[in-house]
Amino acid sequence: MRYVTASMRAMALSLRNMFRKPTTVEYPEEKRERAPRMRASFALVHNADGEEACIGCLMCERICPSSIITIVQGEKRESAVTGKKRGWADDFTLDLQACIICELCVQVCPEDAIIMTREQERPGYRREDLVLTMDKLYANEKKALAWGRGSILMDMQDPKRPVEVPAETAEAKPAAEKPAAETAAAKPAAEKAEAEKPAAKPAAEKAEAEKPASKTSLEKPAAEEPAEKTSLEKAAAAKPAAEEEKP
Amino acid sequence: MTLERPDRADPYLDLDEYEPEADLMVLNFGPQHPSTHGVFRVVMYLDGETIVKAVPYAGYLHRGVEKLCEKLTYAQITPIVDKNDYVAPMFNEQAVNMAFEALTGTEVPIRAQYIRTIVGEIQRVASHLLWLGTFAMDLGGAIGGGTSVFMWCFREREMILDLFEHLTGCRFHYNTHTLGGNRHDIPAGWAEKVHATLGHIAQRVDEYEAILDHPIFKARTEGVGVISAQLALDLGLTGPLLRASGVDHDLRRDAPYNIYDQLDVQVMTDTGGDCAARYRVRVREMRESIRIARALVDNVPPGPICGTKPIKLPVQTRVKDGQVYVALETPRGELGTYVIGGGDNRNASPYRLKIRPPSLHALSALPYVLPGHGVSDAVAILGSLDPIMGEADR
Amino acid sequence: MNPWLHAVLYSLVLVTVLMTCTAYATWLERKVAGRMQSRLGPTRVGFAGLLQPIADALKLLQKEDIVPLAADRALFNLAPPLTVFFALATAAVIPFSPGLLASDLDIGALYVLALSGLMVFPVWIGSWASNNKYALLGGMRAVAQGISYEIPLLLSVTIVILMADTMSLSGIVQVQADEGWFIARPFGLGLATFALFFVAALAEGNRIPFDTPEAESELVAGPTTEYTGMKFGLFYMAEYLHSIIVAGLGAALFLGGWDGPIAPGLHWMVLKTLGLWMVMLWARWTFLRFRTDQMMTLCWRYLVPASLGLLMAAAVWVHAVHGVS
Numbered sequence: 017m018r019y020v021t022a023s024m025r026a027m028a029l030s031l032r033n034m035f036r037k038p039t040t041v042e043y044p045e046e047k048r049e050r051a052p053r054m055r056a057s058f059a060l061v062h063n064a065d066g067e068e069a070c071i072g073c074l075m076c077e078r079i080c081p082s083s084i085i086t087i088v089q090g091e092k093r094e095s096a097v098t099g100k101k102r103g104w105a106d107d108f109t110l111d112l113q114a115c116i117i118c119e120l121c122v123q124v125c126p127e128d129a130i131i132m133t134r135e136q137e138r139p140g141y142r143r144e145d146l147v148l149t150m151d152k153l154y155a156n157e158k159k160a161l162a163w164g165r166g167s168i169l170m171d172m173q174d175p176k177r178p179v180e181v182p183a184e185t186a187e188a189k190p191a192a193e194k195p196a197a198e199t200a201a202a203k204p205a206a207e208k209a210e211a212e213k214p215a216a217k218p219a220a221e222k223a224e225a226e227k228p229a230s231k232t233s234l235e236k237p238a239a240e241e242p243a244e245k246t247s248l249e250k251a252a253a254a255k256p257a258a259e260e261e262k263p
Numbered sequence: 264m265t266l267e268r269p270d271r272a273d274p275y276l277d278l279d280e281y282e283p284e285a286d287l288m289v290l291n292f293g294p295q296h297p298s299t300h301g302v303f304r305v306v307m308y309l310d311g312e313t314i315v316k317a318v319p320y321a322g323y324l325h326r327g328v329e330k331l332c333e334k335l336t337y338a339q340i341t342p343i344v345d346k347n348d349y350v351a352p353m354f355n356e357q358a359v360n361m362a363f364e365a366l367t368g369t370e371v372p373i374r375a376q377y378i379r380t381i382v383g384e385i386q387r388v389a390s391h392l393l394w395l396g397t398f399a400m401d402l403g404g405a406i407g408g409g410t411s412v413f414m415w416c417f418r419e420r421e422m423i424l425d426l427f428e429h430l431t432g433c434r435f436h437y438n439t440h441t442l443g444g445n446r447h448d449i450p451a452g453w454a455e456k457v458h459a460t461l462g463h464i465a466q467r468v469d470e471y472e473a474i475l476d477h478p479i480f481k482a483r484t485e486g487v488g489v490i491s492a493q494l495a496l497d498l499g500l501t502g503p504l505l506r507a508s509g510v511d512h513d514l515r516r517d518a519p520y521n522i523y524d525q526l527d528v529q530v531m532t533d534t535g536g537d538c539a540a541r542y543r544v545r546v547r548e549m550r551e552s553i554r555i556a557r558a559l560v561d562n563v564p565p566g567p568i569c570g571t572k573p574i575k576l577p578v579q580t581r582v583k584d585g586q587v588y589v590a591l592e593t594p595r596g597e598l599g600t601y602v603i604g605g606g607d608n609r610n611a612s613p614y615r616l617k618i619r620p621p622s623l624h625a626l627s628a629l630p631y632v633l634p635g636h637g638v639s640d641a642v643a644i645l646g647s648l649d650p651i652m653g654e655a656d657r
Numbered sequence: 658m659n660p661w662l663h664a665v666l667y668s669l670v671l672v673t674v675l676m677t678c679t680a681y682a683t684w685l686e687r688k689v690a691g692r693m694q695s696r697l698g699p700t701r702v703g704f705a706g707l708l709q710p711i712a713d714a715l716k717l718l719q720k721e722d723i724v725p726l727a728a729d730r731a732l733f734n735l736a737p738p739l740t741v742f743f744a745l746a747t748a749a750v751i752p753f754s755p756g757l758l759a760s761d762l763d764i765g766a767l768y769v770l771a772l773s774g775l776m777v778f779p780v781w782i783g784s785w786a787s788n789n790k791y792a793l794l795g796g797m798r799a800v801a802q803g804i805s806y807e808i809p810l811l812l813s814v815t816i817v818i819l820m821a822d823t824m825s826l827s828g829i830v831q832v833q834a835d836e837g838w839f840i841a842r843p844f845g846l847g848l849a850t851f852a853l854f855f856v857a858a859l860a861e862g863n864r865i866p867f868d869t870p871e872a873e874s875e876l877v878a879g880p881t882t883e884y885t886g887m888k889f890g891l892f893y894m895a896e897y898l899h900s901i902i903v904a905g906l907g908a909a910l911f912l913g914g915w916d917g918p919i920a921p922g923l924h925w926m927v928l929k930t931l932g933l934w935m936v937m938l939w940a941r942w943t944f945l946r947f948r949t950d951q952m953m954t955l956c957w958r959y960l961v962p963a964s965l966g967l968l969m970a971a972a973v974w975v976h977a978v979h980g981v982s
């Protein structure tokens with residue numbers, strides 16, 4: 017009897033899955049939406065002056081764990097636009113076959129010259145198809161570029177940076193409705209309200225509530241942290257209790 | 264639980280002996296076999312279909328990662344060790360970076376610790392989901408119900424990978440941890456995505472439990488591959504395997520790192536020590552991880568995400584000497600990293616980096632557990648140990 | 658018409674139709690299984706992947722035909738066609754509609770059971786001739802399973818024979834058309850017999866949850882481990898044929914065969930066969946697999962006694978209704 021009921025339940029469940037939307041994306045025809053940070057392939061870009069941004073500083077070549085970037089440094093000469101003396105890369109090869117997509121080369125680039133694309137390279141039939149030469153890299157500039165740039169990544173990891181405000185969140189925020197130090201009794205309600213908002217926002221809000229101009233200042237609100245910690249502890253403890261009642 | 268000298272016969276003592284007069288069939292199980300989880304070989308001595316002796320051979324996926332790490336600098340190691348436990352890469356990078364931080368005395372900002380905890384717990388869910396799927400496939404076959412569960416688990420796991428794609432840009436091998444913190448901050452709107460995904464997965468986990476609460480599943484797992492608590496301790500098993508044997512041990516609670524000392528992590532234990540107990544422990548851990556991650560993700564404190572200068576030059580971190588062992592709790596157990604400073608590249612590489620993979624220890628249980636079981640059970644047992652060969656062989 | 662000519666022509670048509678059905682059964686199974694698993698199934702070859710079976714066959718034909726050096730060549734080559742032969746031969750007596758069958762044998766039910774009992778031979782031959790350990794283990798399992806589950810299968814069919822008082826399959830269907838389907842008549846007993854038949858048939862045809870002989874996760878591919886190309890394809894085909902024929906047999910024995918309102922008999926028969934086959938498929942993609950010893954326990958400890966009990970109950974019922982004849 018146990019067999020029969022359990023089998024019925026299992027079969028009902030498998031039937032239910034039959035009517036769920038299939039998750040398959042038929043790749044070459046339709047493409048899944050890629051996250052803005054998606055890293056897939058590489059591009060070399062031109063700078064604001066319309067010149068090749070890479071100065072051939074070899075930073076990326078040195079950091080690459082797979083040692084797959086080969087750069088031929090060019091002679092220093094004047095830029096045609098600004099007239100300043102700068103370095104050039106005469107040749108730039110990136111062997112995508114051995115790339116582990118670690119994004120370190122992007123991070124170290126001082127000129128934001130090498131950037132990842134969100135689009136994969138087309139599969140090829142020969143090994144050389146995956147070796148990105150300089151031409152290919154500059155051609156990739158037109159593809160959807162990933163969000164990561166050397167400067168962005170560096171800023172994000174700056175140890176002195178108090179609050180990360182990604183470019184996407186630079187929108188109008190509602191006035192902060194709660195100060196950072198909250199009494200324990202009022203916490204769950206406020207927390208619920210907060211759950212609806214992006215993670216980075218409450219953080220930004222708190223900073224804003226105390227000093228509206230702190231968004232750009234590099235000064236860190238030091239007093240805030242211990243209070244934050246203890247209230248969080250409570251929040252973590254309070255959350256499961258609230259959750260258990262749900263089902 | 265005290266540690267005593269085991270009084271049972273050690274199956275490793277007579278591993279290479281084979282008595283032809285015993286009239287046993289030698290079955291080379293793997294490395295080219297559908298269910299050896301990567302590449303792994305067990306030589307089984309069969310009497311009929313009953314295993315008399317089992318000799319595991321690891322090393323088919325050896326890539327020399329530890330040696331490679333001696334040549335690379337501290338900045339370059341993180342993306343390399345990512346590939347060890349390819350089912351839960353977050354933990355690999357976190358492990359080495361925690362070791363480097365301990366070695367250099369770097370402080371990790373609180374925000375980075377929160378992010379590390381959250382991504383770790385989400386990754387744990389993903390890893391257990393994958394385990395559940397492959398375990399069902401081991402029991403149910405490539406054309407059968409097992410594959411259905413496998414596909415469903417992967418469907419949900421994909422959603423978690425989507426989360427990581429939004430956070431780090433990669434679905435796998437993220438390279439998001441760095442010395443002193445994290446490389447990627449939480450993007451806007453990520454917390455809602457986490458809530459939506461994990462809430463969804465929590466429901467689906469109930470569904471899988473319902474579909475696997477079936478007499479066939481019970482018959483295949485209950486009493487199969489029993490590892491006693493003593494044996495588990497003797498072999499150095501950790502993680503869900505140890506907890507399924509009834510030993511209440513979890514590094515997240517017992518040797519807290521990150522912000523786990525502020526969290527109330529419920530350690531899931533079970534007493535059976537068999538495949539069914541391991542299944543129960545992992546499913547409960549999935550729920551617990553979902554709970555932790557959801558509780559934390561709304562409360563990430565503001566602040567920097569990296570405690571030191573971000574990576575710019577490969578050789579910017581130099582450690583003259585000193586050694587450190589750091590362990591953390593991965594979905595498979597204790598992942599230890601032992602680093603000795605002062606190596607190549609004028610001290611910018613470790614002199615030695617040793618990784619203690621939980622999977623290797625799990626596999627060492629096979630000669631003890633397999634004898635007496637049939638070939639079908641061998642597959643179930645191997646699956647329930649959740650070995651990742653990339654990690655075991657390194 | 659000359660009965661010989663009829664038999665030959667009909668068989669040719671039947672074989673063609675069945676083979677096509679088998680090919681499309683694989684397509685249907687893959688589609689349904691795909692949807693069940695949140696996938697799409699075949700989509701590439703032709704509209705909705707409809708040409709997939711043909712592409713598969715072409716691919717299998719192109720594959721290199723590897724015979725292991727240590728294999729017994731003659732037996733190794735004999736096994737695949739033999740399975741298909743036995744599977745097809747069974748189809749001869751399945752009544753698709755009144756008069757539409759290759760040969761209305763008086764002992765049709767017995768013939769079917771005898772042939773499906775023989776099905777274990779080619780499997781064993783193939784597994785033995787492969788000279789492969791996985792194949793050997795799979796073959797051993799297949800033989801043990803085939804022989805064990807033959808008994809409940811046989812007994813459940815015997816119950817039907819007892820109730821219908823004939824061994825001819827078309828006769829059995831006729832009785833059901835006249836007096837009601839055996840799945841519901843007598844109440845409870847018929848259903849239990851049907852369940853028994855269904856389980857035994859699943860096991861006989863090595864379908865999940867009873868597919869231990871093939872158990873990919875344990876025995877790589879069981880008896881077919883060493884087979885490549887179209888030889889493997891033949892085994893595969895035989896498995897599908899067998900499952901379709903078993904579904905047809907179930908429809909004929911329990912679900913009233915061609916009996917049904919309005920539409921002609923053939924439609925009903927096809928519909929019922931397809932329905933039963935779909936249930937088998939559905940079960941296949943839902944359940945995990947038993948272990949060999951558990952399967953044997955299930956058979957000898959539960960199914961065989963249950964079928965014997967049902968047989969006795971059926972005898973009592975027949976006696977009560979029809980009296981001693």
Ligand code: SF4
Nearest residue numbers: 080115116118119121
């Ligand atoms: S992303 Fe690729 S090219 Fe860039 S540093 Fe990493 S391995 Fe080298």
Ligand code: SF4
Nearest residue numbers: 070071073074076125
């Ligand atoms: S890509 Fe950037 S890091 Fe690499 S050589 Fe050019 S400027 Fe330097």
